Amino acid sequence: MLHQLYEYLQYPFVRYAVIVGVLIALCSSLLGVTLVLKRYSFIGDGLSHVAFGALAIASIMKVTSTTLITMPITVIAAILLLKGGQSAKLKGDAAIAMISVASLAIGYMLMNVFSASANVSGDVCSTLFGSTSILTLKQSEVMICFILSIVVITVFVIFYNKIFGVTFDENFARATGVRAGAYNLLIAVIIAVIIVLGMNLVGSLLISALIIFPALSAMRLMRTFKSVTITSAIISVVCALLGIIISILYSTPTGSTIVCADMAVFLVCYVIDRVRTA
Amino acid sequence: MAFIKCIDLSVGYEGKAVAEGLNFEVNEGDYLCIVGENGAGKSTLMKTMLHLTKIISGDIEYGDGLKPYEIGYLPQQTITQQDFPASVKEIVMSGNLSKLGLRPFYGKAERDEAKRNMKRMDIYDLRNKSFKNLSGGQKQRVLLARALCASTKLLVLDEPVSGLDPKVTADFYQLIKKLNDEGMTVIMVSHDIHEGLNDATHILHVTGKQLYFGEASKYADSEAYKILTSIELTKGDK
Numbered sequence: 027m028l029h030q031l032y033e034y035l036q037y038p039f040v041r042y043a044v045i046v047g048v049l050i051a052l053c054s055s056l057l058g059v060t061l062v063l064k065r066y067s068f069i070g071d072g073l074s075h076v077a078f079g080a081l082a083i084a085s086i087m088k089v090t091s092t093t094l095i096t097m098p099i100t101v102i103a104a105i106l107l108l109k110g111g112q113s114a115k116l117k118g119d120a121a122i123a124m125i126s127v128a129s130l131a132i133g134y135m136l137m138n139v140f141s142a143s144a145n146v147s148g149d150v151c152s153t154l155f156g157s158t159s160i161l162t163l164k165q166s167e168v169m170i171c172f173i174l175s176i177v178v179i180t181v182f183v184i185f186y187n188k189i190f191g192v193t194f195d196e197n198f199a200r201a202t203g204v205r206a207g208a209y210n211l212l213i214a215v216i217i218a219v220i221i222v223l224g225m226n227l228v229g230s231l232l233i234s235a236l237i238i239f240p241a242l243s244a245m246r247l248m249r250t251f252k253s254v255t256i257t258s259a260i261i262s263v264v265c266a267l268l269g270i271i272i273s274i275l276y277s278t279p280t281g282s283t284i285v286c287a288d289m290a291v292f293l294v295c296y297v298i299d300r301v302r303t304a
Numbered sequence: 305m306a307f308i309k310c311i312d313l314s315v316g317y318e319g320k321a322v323a324e325g326l327n328f329e330v331n332e333g334d335y336l337c338i339v340g341e342n343g344a345g346k347s348t349l350m351k352t353m354l355h356l357t358k359i360i361s362g363d364i365e366y367g368d369g370l371k372p373y374e375i376g377y378l379p380q381q382t383i384t385q386q387d388f389p390a391s392v393k394e395i396v397m398s399g400n401l402s403k404l405g406l407r408p409f410y411g412k413a414e415r416d417e418a419k420r421n422m423k424r425m426d427i428y429d430l431r432n433k434s435f436k437n438l439s440g441g442q443k444q445r446v447l448l449a450r451a452l453c454a455s456t457k458l459l460v461l462d463e464p465v466s467g468l469d470p471k472v473t474a475d476f477y478q479l480i481k482k483l484n485d486e487g488m489t490v491i492m493v494s495h496d497i498h499e500g501l502n503d504a505t506h507i508l509h510v511t512g513k514q515l516y517f518g519e520a521s522k523y524a525d526s527e528a529y530k531i532l533t534s535i536e537l538t539k540g541d542k
């Protein structure tokens with residue numbers, strides 16, 4: 027079995043895929059805490075559906091890299107959703123539900139009507155749940171994912187203290203002259219980028235799990251923002267690595283395998299926390 | 305020129321005023337207590353002074369060397385903060401956020417300032433503890449230390465003692481009094497008569513409009529005081 031894994035790892039494209047998978051998992055865990063605590067989970071959910079619609083459009087346009095289409099659409103949607111959620115007149119969650127469902131419907135419609143592929147339901151399935159194997163990722167996608175992951179991690183580190191301030195107490199930050207609106211926008215844009223990245227790994231339906239599970243697990247174990255952030259990143263990376271290896275060895279779908287690993291870790295953390303506080 | 309001067313100020317939400325006709329000023333070294341019943345618009349007035357809510361009409365002038373954002377704020381308690389994973393140190397440190405500007409990380413100056421204020425508030429030993437496991441009084445001292453990092457000139461406190469027991473409340477008022485004696489200007493909101501009122505130099509009584517503004521010593525003779533105490537008395541009768 028290990029021998030088989032070793033053989034796979036001889037191929038450069040397998041190694042790249044593993045590296046990219048780990049980087050994406052790292053990125054997606056970083057903003058999990060903020061997403062949960064700022065009650066932004068709904069934006070994450072809405073965006074993943076928008077990204078599905080965008081990917082449908084991208085796939086019928088036959089561009090070299092679908093990310094070039096899905097990224098701008100999802101980022102714009104993130105900005106609109108954030109603005110919508112803030113205005114009191116527009117009921118935020120209703121608007122998001124509408125956008126989510128509409129994106130799904132349009133996406134599926136487009137894929138059915140325009141797709142030249144013989145296996146439409148296979149295409150839809152891999153968009154929703156991720157490629158059956160991370161090894162089928164195209165070289166160009168792997169490159170784009172790699173660059174974007176590095177950008178996301180760098181931006182997060184640079185703005186770490188500001189993100190903490192705006193997440194913990196937005197009003198206080200605002201009152202001391204911190205431009206909280208701009209940072210909220212930055213957070214929304216990073217979330218959009220993460221969702222588009224994560225879609226390659228686990229698909230649009232499962233990406234929320236990749237973002238939220240590691241953060242929830244870490245919050246059971248740790249009590250400070252820094253330790254929660256670091257723990258959540260470690261959990262996410264380990265689960266992704268585990269998921270990818272298992273999926274290669276047993277040919278299970280990569281996305282589901284990673285999310286199952288995340289879920290198992292969450293259960294363990296939950297039990298530890300229960301036992302400790304009991 | 306005062307630190308803060310409100311001129312014919314109306315405050316409220318979405319164009320509708322909840323309190324209007326506010327004319328008062330806060331000078332360096334003052335301890336202003338804002339009183340008024342629940343829903344009187346006190347928090348709204350605070351938020352307007354802090355640029356969190358738009359002015360409906362009138363004007364607020366900041367002066368005497370106070371920059372518009374140089375205010376340490378202790379918000380009325382919110383539920384969202386209760387479950388947040390953060391250490392005391394992380395929270396106090398975030399009071400320095402506006403000093404960062406374009407820098408990504410805190411430097412020695414900010415770390416020293418946070419340490420100094422944690423010591424002042426007697427929470428330095430708790431610095432690595434989790435905020436959510438602290439007692440109510442400790443939490444308020446953490447948030448006060450954060451506010452002190454944000455401003456050395458003006459503190460704005462919105463009902464800082466609600467939910468605290470009498471002993472802790474008395475200690476907290478003592479702490480504020482001490483800060484004021486050391487030269488810190490204080491604006492504090494509360495909705496009832498309390499011992500902290502004795503420490504104030506000025507009183508502003510708001511209930512939809514301004515019922516009283518002036519020196520604290522003359523407040524007891526005013527009509528507004530009778531209204532407030534009569535509410536207190538009827539509450540006590542029940």
Ligand SMILES: Nc1ncnc2c1ncn2[C@@H]1O[C@H](COP(=O)(O)OP(=O)(O)O)[C@@H](O)[C@H]1O
Nearest residue numbers: 317322340341342343344345346347348349495
């Ligand atoms: N975000 C808001 N939008 C609209 N109305 C509000 C908002 N917050 C408070 N109010 C209303 O404004 C009035 C004054 O509230 P507030 O300033 O919190 O009173 P106080 O702090 O004196 O108890 C209340 O009637 C309240 O219902």
Ligand SMILES: [Mg+2]
Nearest residue numbers: 346347380463
């Ligand atoms: Mg209030």
